[in-house]
Amino acid sequence: MEIAVSQMEGKGWIEEPDDELIDTLKRLYHENPVCQSTVQFNGEILHDMAAARPGEYLAAAFENECQERWEREEAERWSCPCGFTFGLYVWSEKRANFYTLTDTGLFDTDVTSCPACNRNLNKARADHANGQLGFAF
Helix, strand or coil: CHHHHHHHHHCCCCCCCCHHHHHHHHHHHHHCHHHHCCCCCCCCHHHHHHHCHHHHHHHHHHHHHHHHHHHHHCCEEEECCCCCEEEEEECCCCCEEEEEECCCCCEEEEECECCCCCCEHHHHHHHCHHHEEEECC
16 A cells, blocks of 8 residues: 555655545455555565556556546536537637546547537537536536
8 A cells, every 4th residue: 555655646646645545545455456466575676666566556546436536526518419418528618528428427438529410529519508518416
């Protein structure tokens, strides 16, 4: 767990681990067998880099969980005039990536035209600002 926390601090994801983060990492550790390997360092750089992998996998599991939470609960949604709803990754007011959604609300496929009506999504979004649904709840 120390390796995961160190990696997250090094990437700027966290400043100080709190109890909630530690509890989350413990849960993820138990849910991901790949993280449960024994870590032993011996001072040889290649060995030590490989030995740190379980901690890196734990940090990646945390990052993935955060990404999925963002996609389900915080990412913007927009509906095409035909009614098909997309998840948005907004780069600027005029540029966004449109994603079809899985049944669980996660982003699926990055698309440029609506699978239901074949409209160009950037043009449709510019023309129909009222299609904006705002953020997921």
